[in-house]
Amino acid sequence: MVHYVREGWTAKIVALFGFVLQLIIVAIPKDFIRWLCLRRKFVKGKCIVITGGASGIGHRMAELFADPNGLGAQVAIIDINLGAAEKVAEAIRATGGVAEAWNCDIVNADELRQCAAKIQQRFGHVDIVVANAGILFFELTLNLRDDELKRALDVNILGTINTIRAFLPAMEAVGHGHLVTIASIASYFGETFGMAYCPTKFAVRGAMDCLRMELNDRGLHNIKCTTICPFFVRTPMITSIGIRPMSSWIPFLSVNRCAHQIIDAVLKEKVIAFMPWWLGMLALMHSTFSLNMQRVARDFINFRYEAPDYCTDGQAKGPLEGPIQNGVILAEHKTPNNNEQTPPQMKRTAEKNMANGCATLSPLIHLQKIQMREHFEFAGIVWWLLILPALSLTFLVNVSWLGAVGQFVYKLGTEHPDLILIINLLAWSAHLLEAVCALYLTDALHISHRCSLLWFLQTLLLGFPSLRLLLKLRRKFT
Known part of the structure; x- marks a missing residue:
């Protein structure tokens, strides 16, 4: 029987310091070294199961995994569309690869378990399972039909968990294996029209976290878990409903490029992989600053998509x-x-x-x-000629020209040079504060990031004359 002792604050503080030391000196370096040492594992002759392998990313992954001149794995394709899956398998076999197709609805757990048994009977131990099958409905929350919402939850969440549960027992029996799920960047960021899709991808990522913790606690360290989080990919699932994701910074990924990156992440046994990789930084920031950070990041990335045309009486709209x-x-x-x-x-x-x-x-x-505004106003040239030299050179004119005032300034500067430095520092500090205010104003006015930078720099150099222009602009738009 385990007895729990209530710790005092001294013990808690000591434990906290011990945790920080272990985190900094042990855990983080070990993860960093593991990341540096990631190498692609050997899968030639191994069995790899891919759900939803009849089209899109699954189709291309099946081709790459089974390529006899490349990875040379044996591929089992599971898809609800048996005809399309068999065509993929036949094309692979025609090139000398090994592939078989199975018809199965992953929502049906019993059917999926029977399918898993047949695959294991045909190929032996299943080394890698890629839960790739999914479905997509993009619509406003109140416009989603009940059957659409249920289908999305069933396929994307229940289907993924069913896939894991169907193949996990055999992996546990031999003590090794690899479970891969295709989540999405939508597993971190909710979006308009995404009520039937984004929550399901959140759930997939959560399921993999639960599974990884469970396997670790049970000592099954050789059963690996990988969660894939790509940006939108040009798959039939995306293009068939008219969605055209666009972004200033993130490419609309091709199926081939995405499949290659997924396979690289799988072979290196990454815990989580983003495509492109730097989306992970946005996910990290989103976990810390979730409200305004998400809004600003959306504006910066400029992600948007053309939703399917809506129609009335069967007629499409713009x-x-x-x-x-x-x-x-x-x-x-x-x-x-x-x-x-x-x-x-x-x-x-x-x-x-x-x-x-x-x-x-x-x-x-x-x-x-x-609608971000591309708006910037250049302050008058007079302000640039007056303020910049004043800040840089302190005084613009010969003090002898100023009479008694000039003599006072000269005496002040020679006897108390630190005072002049302090005055300049205060002036720059005031300009910095005004520049920060300018950024807040550009944010409130929905001014683009490019123009916001120009406003910030101009206000930092000129101070209030630049800020005054923004204040006028605020009165104009509000």
């Missing part, structure tokens, strides 16, 4: 449009002659659109999309 107010596009999807329809008529129109497979936004729902 993208969101609306008037700009205070830097915000007020967008609203309306049915034709919306103002002439009664609520019952609008309800019947919505039901008809849903029956035709078209999503209809409620006329009560408004979308707000931030």
Whole structure:
């Protein structure tokens, strides 16, 4: 029987210092050394299972894993679309690779366990399982159909956990294996239209964290867990519903590039892998600063996507449009002659659109999309000629020209030189404070990051003359 002793504050503080020392001297260096020593493992002749391998990333991973001139693994493709899966397997076999296709709905746990038994009977021990199958619905929260929401939860969450549970017992029996899940950067960041998708990817990442902790506590250290978090990829799942992710900084990943990076992460047994890698820094910052940081990061990355065209009576509509107010596009999807329809008529129109497979936004729902302003005003040349030399040279003119005032200034500067330095430091400090205020103003006015930098630098150098322009701008827009 374990007895727990309540510790006093002294013991807690000592334990805290011990934890910090162990973290800094042991844990972090060990993780860093492990990262430096990551090497691709050998998978030739090993069995690799890929769910959702009939198309997209799964298809390309199957080809790369089974390439006889490359990795040379034996690939088992699981997909609900048996015809497409068999075509992938046949194409692999035609190149000399080893691949088989199985038809299975991963939502059905019993069916998946039977499929796992057949794969193990055909190939022997399964070394790597890639839970890649998923489904995507992008829609506003109140516009999601109940069946769409349930299907997304079933496939993306339950299907992933079913896949793990189907193959984990055999891995535990031999004491080694590798479980891989394809999450998404959406497993860290929620997005508009993402109610049926982002939460499921959060759950996938959480499931892998739970599994990794469980395996560690049970001493099963040779069963590895890898979570993959890519940006949007040009897969049929994405392109078929008309989503076109765009960003100033993140490429819309190709299937081939993403598959290569996933395989590299799997072979190096990474715990988590972002694609591109630096998205991990945003995820880390999001965990610490989740509100304004997320908003600013979205503006900087400039991520957006063209949602599928909405329709009324089966007719497609164009993208969101609306008037700009205070830097915000007020967008609203309306049915034709919306103002002439009664609520019952609008309800019947919505039901008809849903029956035709078209999503209809409620006329009560408004979308707000931030429109960043590209606005910068150059302060008058007079201010540049006066203030910069004054800050740099302290005095612009010969003191003898100033009479008694000049003599006082000269005496002050020679007898108390530190005072002049302090005055200059105070002036620069005031300019720095004004520059920070300028940044807050540019944020409130939704001014772009490029122009915000220009405002900051100009205000840092000139001070209030530059800040005054922003204050005028605020009065104009508010």
